[in-house]
Amino acid sequence: MASYDVIVIGSGPGGYVCAIRAAQLGLKTAVVEKMKTFGGTCLNVGCIPSKALLAASELFEEVSHLDGFGIEVGKPTVNLEKMLGHKSETVDANVQGVAYLFKKNKITSHQGTGRIVGKGKVEVTDENGKTETIEGKNIVVATGSDVARLPGIEIDEERIVSSTGALSLNKVPKKLLVVGAGVIGLELGSVWRRLGAEVMVVEFLDRILPGMDNEVAKQFQRLLQKQGIAFKLGSKVTGVETKGETLKASVEPAKGGDAETIEADVVLVSIGRVPYTEGLGLKEAGVETDERGRVKTDGHYRTNVDGIWAIGDVITGPMLAHKAEDEGVAVAEIIAGQAGHVNYDAIPNIIYTMPEVASIGKTEEQLKDAGVEYNVGKFPFSASGRARAMRATDGFVKVLADKKTDRVLGAHIVGPSAGELIQEFAVLIEFGGSAEDLARTCHGHPTLSEAVREAALGVAKRSIHI
Numbered sequence: 258m259a260s261y262d263v264i265v266i267g268s269g270p271g272g273y274v275c276a277i278r279a280a281q282l283g284l285k286t287a288v289v290e291k292m293k294t295f296g297g298t299c300l301n302v303g304c305i306p307s308k309a310l311l312a313a314s315e316l317f318e319e320v321s322h323l324d325g326f327g328i329e330v331g332k333p334t335v336n337l338e339k340m341l342g343h344k345s346e347t348v349d350a351n352v353q354g355v356a357y358l359f360k361k362n363k364i365t366s367h368q369g370t371g372r373i374v375g376k377g378k379v380e381v382t383d384e385n386g387k388t389e390t391i392e393g394k395n396i397v398v399a400t401g402s403d404v405a406r407l408p409g410i411e412i413d414e415e416r417i418v419s420s421t422g423a424l425s426l427n428k429v430p431k432k433l434l435v436v437g438a439g440v441i442g443l444e445l446g447s448v449w450r451r452l453g454a455e456v457m458v459v460e461f462l463d464r465i466l467p468g469m470d471n472e473v474a475k476q477f478q479r480l481l482q483k484q485g486i487a488f489k490l491g492s493k494v495t496g497v498e499t500k501g502e503t504l505k506a507s508v509e510p511a512k513g514g515d516a517e518t519i520e521a522d523v524v525l526v527s528i529g530r531v532p533y534t535e536g537l538g539l540k541e542a543g544v545e546t547d548e549r550g551r552v553k554t555d556g557h558y559r560t561n562v563d564g565i566w567a568i569g570d571v572i573t574g575p576m577l578a579h580k581a582e583d584e585g586v587a588v589a590e591i592i593a594g595q596a597g598h599v600n601y602d603a604i605p606n607i608i609y610t611m612p613e614v615a616s617i618g619k620t621e622e623q624l625k626d627a628g629v630e631y632n633v634g635k636f637p638f639s640a641s642g643r644a645r646a647m648r649a650t651d652g653f654v655k656v657l658a659d660k661k662t663d664r665v666l667g668a669h670i671v672g673p674s675a676g677e678l679i680q681e682f683a684v685l686i687e688f689g690g691s692a693e694d695l696a697r698t699c700h701g702h703p704t705l706s707e708a709v710r711e712a713a714l715g716v717a718k719r720s721i722h723i
């Protein structure tokens with residue numbers, strides 16, 4: 258029986274990074290993966306393909322509006338097949354990259370579905386039903402998450418789709434109904450809107466992007482509306498009739514009331530994700546899960562069963578690839594006897610729309626609820642020379658700093674390259690920096706990052722360019 262120091266179940270961003278780090282630390286490492294390619298949801302049917310389509314549809318949108326720059330190109334058209342080809346090429350390159358890294362780091366892969374069958378034992382069943390059992394001193398559960406489903410609404414990935422199907426539609430829908438105004442709904446709703454679909458987003462709550470800073474969410478909603486995305490807040494989809502060419506969704510006010518029918522060609526269900534532990538044998542192994550099906554850990558990725566660890570979407574915390582990656586590194590280091598650690602106050606959250614939205618640390622609402630006194634510094638991109646030159650002046654940078662210590666507690670950006678700019682705050686927060694530290698740091702001119710510095714200056718009411 259093949260025997261390892263570490264068996265990682267799942268090769269998504271959490272699992273594959275964990276395996277590489279474990280191998281770097283000299284641990285004999287194996288990965289069990291049931292998909293044909295490595296990389297999990299993120300690389301195969303999530304982050305990476307969606308960014309390929311976001312990039313392509315963004316270019317299409319930009320090319321359609323170049324007049325302001327003095328460029329006249331005529332009306333561009335979409336070749337969806339080629340665009341989907343670009344997506345597939347991007348995915349292939351990424352998943353092959355992981356396979357190469359496994360080889361380079363001498364990580365053994367076992368293709369099939371993993372199931373814990375006893376202390377340190379994992380049974381792997383391949384697609385033909387053939388089983389093999391492997392042995393490991395440590396088992397890391399990195400099985401990720403699956404789409405949350407709406408009762409009575411069956412996802413067929415053709416007309417009623419999850420993010421997976423929404424990344425592979427073979428024609429631009431005339432009408433797309435998105436259920437849930439979270440990250441997936443807004444990113445993929447944007448893709449198809451730009452490519453020509455009429456998009457309506459139905460959201461249960463009375464705001465979009467729950468958990469994001471309220472001011473950011475409000476401004477972002479206005480920007481999306483300007484782009485032609487319609488919202489129906491405080492509403493829920495209770496059923497979708499699939500008979501006939503057009504889907505008929507029943508939509509009711511969340512607080513009760515009369516239902517209305519909304520017609521669509523495609524319905525995207527994006528109401529969140531749930532931890533994926535099906536068939537893993539956790540219960541039989543005695544591993545505890547919480548009321549939401551997440552594997553319980555002790556804060557250092559140890560489950561209640563000796564030798565079984567868990568990271569990523571399958572445990573508590575934001576379901577983000579980079580959070581899983583950092584946990585993968587941390588757990589490998591802990592297994593190797595080092596002090597692996599993740600700073601949960603410094604995890605950025607990014608929505609890859611146009612403009613992008615990015616956030617890190619606390620929101621104003623969270624600080625108010627916790628009774629923390631804070632100062633706010635804010636700077637609009639409309640006052641940035643670089644943003645004006647790019648004709649990308651929508652949005653702002655907002656910095657929240659502790660009133661007494663000036664330590665930066667949170668930052669929120671709507672605007673061009675927000676996902677890159679937020680990283681400045683990630684470094685700052687990681688090092689316990691203050692708004693003044695950032696404000697005194699020289700920023701290149703003319704860059705969008707000057708808006709970050711100006712917002713930090715704004716904390717002490719001394720922004721220069723506003």
Ligand SMILES: NC(=O)c1ccc[n+]([C@@H]2O[C@H](COP(=O)([O-])OP(=O)(O)OC[C@H]3O[C@@H](n4cnc5c(N)ncnc54)[C@H](O)[C@@H]3O)[C@@H](O)[C@H]2O)c1
Nearest residue numbers: 437438439440441442460461493494527528529530576607
């Ligand atoms: N850019 C990124 O980082 C990125 C991209 C895609 C996905 N993800 C992650 O994947 C996960 C899933 O994304 P998601 O967008 O599906 O979930 P989400 O949790 O971001 O948003 C789900 C939304 O659906 C709403 N909702 C729930 N039930 C509803 C109902 N019955 N009717 C109408 N609205 C309803 C919620 O209030 C919420 O606004 C998230 O954890 C997200 O962070 C991240």
